[in-house]
Amino acid sequence: MNKTANFTLGVALALLAQGSAALERVQASDAMLDCAAIANEQSAMTQLVEVGSDERSLGTAAAGAAANVGGQVAASQVAGSLFGAFGGLIAKAAGAVAQTGVETGMGPDETAKARAVTAGARAEYLDRLAQAKDCGAGGAGKALSAAEFQRVADAAPAGTMLVTPLSVAAVQAALQEPVTPLSTAGVLDGKLDLKGKKVFVNEFRVLFDVGGEVTANTRGGYLFGTDYGATSATVTYKVTQVDVAALQAITDRAFEDFKARMTAAGVALEYGAPEGGGVYDATEPPSTAQAPVYIDKSGGYTKRRLLVMAPTGMKLVSRGFAGIGAGNIGKRIEWGGKGMEGLSITQSVNIAALETSGSGSSILRRGSSADASSELTVGNSADDFVVQSYVGGGLVRMGAPVILEGQFANFRTVGGFDSDKDMTSQVIGRLQNVMGQGANKVKRVEKEVDLDATAMTRLSLQGLATVNQALAELMRQ
Numbered sequence: 001m002n003k004t005a006n007f008t009l010g011v012a013l014a015l016l017a018q019g020s021a022a023l024e025r026v027q028a029s030d031a032m033l034d035c036a037a038i039a040n041e042q043s044a045m046t047q048l049v050e051v052g053s054d055e056r057s058l059g060t061a062a063a064g065a066a067a068n069v070g071g072q073v074a075a076s077q078v079a080g081s082l083f084g085a086f087g088g089l090i091a092k093a094a095g096a097v098a099q100t101g102v103e104t105g106m107g108p109d110e111t112a113k114a115r116a117v118t119a120g121a122r123a124e125y126l127d128r129l130a131q132a133k134d135c136g137a138g139g140a141g142k143a144l145s146a147a148e149f150q151r152v153a154d155a156a157p158a159g160t161m162l163v164t165p166l167s168v169a170a171v172q173a174a175l176q177e178p179v180t181p182l183s184t185a186g187v188l189d190g191k192l193d194l195k196g197k198k199v200f201v202n203e204f205r206v207l208f209d210v211g212g213e214v215t216a217n218t219r220g221g222y223l224f225g226t227d228y229g230a231t232s233a234t235v236t237y238k239v240t241q242v243d244v245a246a247l248q249a250i251t252d253r254a255f256e257d258f259k260a261r262m263t264a265a266g267v268a269l270e271y272g273a274p275e276g277g278g279v280y281d282a283t284e285p286p287s288t289a290q291a292p293v294y295i296d297k298s299g300g301y302t303k304r305r306l307l308v309m310a311p312t313g314m315k316l317v318s319r320g321f322a323g324i325g326a327g328n329i330g331k332r333i334e335w336g337g338k339g340m341e342g343l344s345i346t347q348s349v350n351i352a353a354l355e356t357s358g359s360g361s362s363i364l365r366r367g368s369s370a371d372a373s374s375e376l377t378v379g380n381s382a383d384d385f386v387v388q389s390y391v392g393g394g395l396v397r398m399g400a401p402v403i404l405e406g407q408f409a410n411f412r413t414v415g416g417f418d419s420d421k422d423m424t425s426q427v428i429g430r431l432q433n434v435m436g437q438g439a440n441k442v443k444r445v446e447k448e449v450d451l452d453a454t455a456m457t458r459l460s461l462q463g464l465a466t467v468n469q470a471l472a473e474l475m476r477q
Contacts, residue, residue: 023048025121026153031144035135038126045123052116121157128152160410163452166243170453175253179461182402184470190396192389194341194475200270202390203282203317203344204258206251206464207295207306211238211449214302214354216368220440221361228362229440233370237352237411237447238305244289247309250457254464255311258345258471265472269343272314278342279327279335279390280317286310297381301356301370304381306348317344323383327390335391342390347467349460350377350401351409351449372447374411376456377401378463386467396474402463408455415446 033041132152133141144152156162164170213236220230262269273281286308287293293308310316317324324344335341353375357368379401380386387396419442 023115023118023122025118025125025157030129030153031146031149033129035130035133035139035141038130038133038135038141042123042126042130045119045126048119049116049123052112052114052119124157125152125155128155161407161452161455163410163450164454165241166246166451166453166456168243168245168249171246171249171457174454174457174461175249177458179257179465181466181469182404182462184466184473186399187402187467187470188386188396188474189399190385190387190394190474192387192394192396192475193392194267194389197339197341198270199268199341199343200273200278201345202273202278202280202342203346204255204311204314205286205316205344205346206247206254206309207346207348207384208247208309209304209348209350209352210242210294210307212236212302212304212352212354212372214356214370214372216301216357216370217359218362218365218368219359221363223363228366230362231366231368231441233357233368233443235370235372235445235447237372237449239351239449239451241451242292242307244287244292244307244309246453246457247307248287248289248312250460251309252311253461254347254468255314257461257465258468261465261468261472262475265476267472267475273342274340277328277331279331280324280342280344281328282315282317284316284318286314286316297383299382301358302354304350304352304354306381324388332391341392344385344388344390345471346380346384346386346388347378347464348380348384349463350379351375351451352411353377367441368443372411374407374409374449376404376406376408376459376463378404378460378467387471396471398467402466404459404463406455406459408452408459410450412448412450413445414448417442417444419443 129149129152130136130141132144132148135141154162213234215232215234217232218230221228259269259271285291285293295306295308297304297306308316319325351374352372355369355371355373357365357370359368379398385395385397387394389395419440
């Protein structure tokens with residue numbers, strides 16, 4: 001082994017021995033590294049990634065299984081002579097349990113796995129440091145000024161963004177920017193008959209997606225003498241910091257945009273209810289910083305938790321399992337005779353694309369898949385309308401969600417469970433296999449979402465303005 005390899009392995013083993021606290025993505029001494037030192041650091045990080053990789057245990061598991069064959073056979077012969085066929089089954093089960101313990105013990109522990117994640121992030125940063133120093137040209141590399149080095153050190157890791165948490169102060173700059181809507185073609189589906197009527201907008205809701213869940217599963221089955229085990233996959237996500245005041249500022253700006261687009265389109269609207277009340281009275285408080293209001297919307301294998309917002313000073317119509325209900329029948333008749341109409345408007349800002357393989361039989365589908373990934377859209381849930389009119393019965397749905405391109409958040413995996421990587425589950429699975437039964441598989445993933453104030457504000461307003469513009473075009477017809 002040459003000196004460089006000895007040094008690299010020594011660095012890796014030293015870092016491994018020192019514990020996770022000794023390893024950081026960016027270190028104070030990095031500004032002094034030349035190209036040769038960067039290369040050695042990169043090799044050391046590669047060693048740590050390999051030590052903490054789950055894939056490493058797959059290679060050693062084969063050797064562990066081979067080494068254990070003799071013991072399993074010997075145990076089977078002894079048990080078989082004592083207990084007959086049942087003894088052989090006991091021996092196989094014991095061998096399966098022993099093999100699982102060997103395989104698990106030969107894999108990386110949780111500390112090594114965590115260190116491997118940090119080492120991978122540091123290796124990516126070192127690659128960019130090497131590029132900044134032009135190490136590809138050979139030699140010690142270009143000397144970086146303090147400002148140049150700091151730009152490399154401060155850059156977000158690949159696939160992530162530097163996030164400024166939501167706050168009223170942090171969203172102000174984006175709130176002042178002009179908003180350009182996207183194409184409105186196909187955004188809305190439905191009709192409203194407002195011609196010649198006095199129209200009151202009684203409610204303007206904006207629902208912000210702040211968490212949810214997506215699931216998938218298969219049912220166990222039996223076919224041609226073979227048992228197939230059930231599978232289950234679940235992914236949850238939640239926003240780490242729900243700043244109601246910041247989302248209130250976005251809601252107020254979206255409402256101003258709505259009113260401005262209606263005026264520009266020549267659509268005359270009044271806001272609130274006339275004296276004497278309306279078909280529906282808005283009496284329910286929306287979210288405040290002191291008392292946030294949440295609703296859960298389920299769609300088969302998906303669920304979203306939504307924060308309910310309304311413009312400052314506006315309240316909401318009460319809803320039950322059937323929506324806003326029948327309302328005041330007498331007022332509906334009165335409004336119809338006077339040529340009056342009321343509207344409830346709802347838009348949802350969703351932060352996650354939810355993907356699921358649904359459910360089925362494990363005979364036809366051997367696995368389940370589910371995921372929640374970063375995607376910002378403005379739309380509605382299946383049981384909500386963008387516009388619901390009170391008298392004429394007009395309903396407007398989303399024809400298609402407005403998809404906003406651009407990164408606005410980091411989705412981080414922070415926990416979960418995988419039966420394929422859990423020793424107890426592996427033992428139970430092997431015992432099920434020995435008994436001729438299919439082993440059940442379970443996987444859960446927990447994610448946390450860090451929203452960026454500027455990007456979240458800018459993209460949300462663009463999506464909300466697109467729906468506002470589509471509504472203005474629909475209402476002026």
